[in-house]
Amino acid sequence: MPLGFMLPHVAREFGACPGWVLDESRTSKTLTLSAGPDRASRSEVIASTLAHFKENGTFRILKHWRSEQKPCYGPAGEVLFTIERAAFPLLGIVAYGVIFIAYTVNWEGSVAGLWVQKRSSMVKTHVGLYDGTVAGGMAVDKTPFQTLVTEAAEEASLSGELIYQKIRTCGTLSYFHTRKAEMGGEVGLLQPGVHFLYEMQVPEDIEPEAGDESTAGFDLLTLKEIKEQILAGHVKPWFALAVIDFFYSSRDHDRRKRARLHRNFHASSSQSRVPSLQRLISRKAGQPVIHCMN
Secondary structure: OOOEOOHHHHHHHHOOOEEEEEEOOOEEEEEEOOOOHHHHHHHHHHHHHHHHHHOOOOHHHHHHOOOOOEEEEOOOEEEEEEEHHHHHHOOOOOEEEEEEEEEEOOOOOOEEEEEEEEOOOOOOOOOEEEEEOOEEOOOOOOHHHHHHHHHHHHHHHOOHHHHHOEEEEEEEEEEEEEOHHHHHHOOOEEEEEEEEEEEEEEOOOOOOOOOOEEEEEEEEEHHHHHHHHHHHHOEOOHHHHHHHHHHHHHOOOOOOHHHHHOOOOOOOOOOOOOOOOOOOEEEEOOEEEEOOOO
């Protein structure tokens, strides 16, 4: 079971750097991070490798450098290493985040509309697309709920008190995305992701307001309008999946179809200090291993 999935040409670049061992002698090709017995030393090797790639222009995706570290988890919930956010797709490791949907109801108690944010021109990817009321990647050493509270204040000006009182946890959404040209950088990089889902019914007198430069504003869209925006390609891909999951759960649709949004990645999955966290991890003599795609 792999920690991640890499394209062959990417694995060969890593394999040529100190601290990495590439084995292409078998059908199941592997790249092993051989240097570093602990989180700090592994993170240092990865940071050094990525700095080399960035300086030499090896990968276009690193032009989107964010100077933001993200965690890579082990089977017991431990952080194996941290890595620059822009480099996640190179290793094909699981990225974790949160998606929060605020919704209104009509006089019958049915869902009337969803508050969705429009991504501003300041963000690195998916400029101008609709996203969750609140959405963001998990930071190092933060739980999903801590991430939600932080992002809710920053993106939508929603108070922690309101979140604590009204929020409802809705499990996780898992998906496997292949990077497209419009996202910038190398095409075809493999991006597995897990998002922790939250939702909250809000009264008419509460409206989210843009709190930072990443958000252009908010729209309250009806069910018909959000469907039209998804079909037109105006919605961030994983938020579109979250919307589908939202309506499957709220309308009690076929559970077999909804289960397709909650798959494991054919790898170990366990409960730990981070609730419901699904992981991709393999060990080889105590060292993280990444599978290279043929």
